[in-house]
Amino acid sequence: MEFPKDLKYTKEHEWVKVEGNIATVGITDYAQDSLGDVVYVELPQEGGTVTKHEPFGVVESVKAVSDLYSPLSGSVTEVNDAIIDSPEAINEDPYGDAWMIKVEVGNDSELGDLLTAEEYQKFIEEEK
Template sequence: MARFPADLKYTKDHEWARIAGNQVTVGITDHAQSALGDVVYVELPAVGRSIKKGETFGVVESIKAVSDLYSPVTGKVIEVNTALPDDPGTINRAPHTDAWIIKVEVTDPASLNDLLDAAAYESFVATQK
């Protein structure tokens, strides 16, 4: 299996986005979780909050590091993964699936335009070494 699923889009801040119509599910990539190490804390935004592309919407912390979460799109938070604060390690175990963080209703479709595909993100990660 490819490290970065082809059906997701990616950002240079190491978030992924699964686009389904005007609804986008957001998480952090396998590369991000690996760089962080064991995740022990997740701070989620309030449902209903409006977020802009590139804006901080939450925080994940490993033992060694604090990392902001940046929204890949502009829209409104319609759902958050309430299982994560009780089991933050999900982010290490299943970053691209079970550990989705928020769902956003997109209000600015243009904000989807410059997201990276899997191949482009993988190349970007390779330059980060």
């Protein structure tokens, strides 16, 4: 299982890639593996806002529904519509093709609460 070092993570199993004031958000390899086959995704509208720790969307496997929690607050500048038609990309390439939304970060201080790859890996080891 992979946890790229250049990404930040949350305890709700999202990853964040920060470039300038734009944060790209997706779910981790661990999350997609736990979910199993992803068959449906619901994402917010472009131009909408997301709030830290609040649900911003939903992923569904054959078996279950899971909320997606926003790692940061801000406005949604881009949504990856391709995964709505091909949700299986979330299983295949969670850190690449299956990014979910890009957020213009409203509050820089929130970035400090994110976990490093090592911290996240340690967290999921303990959660198991």
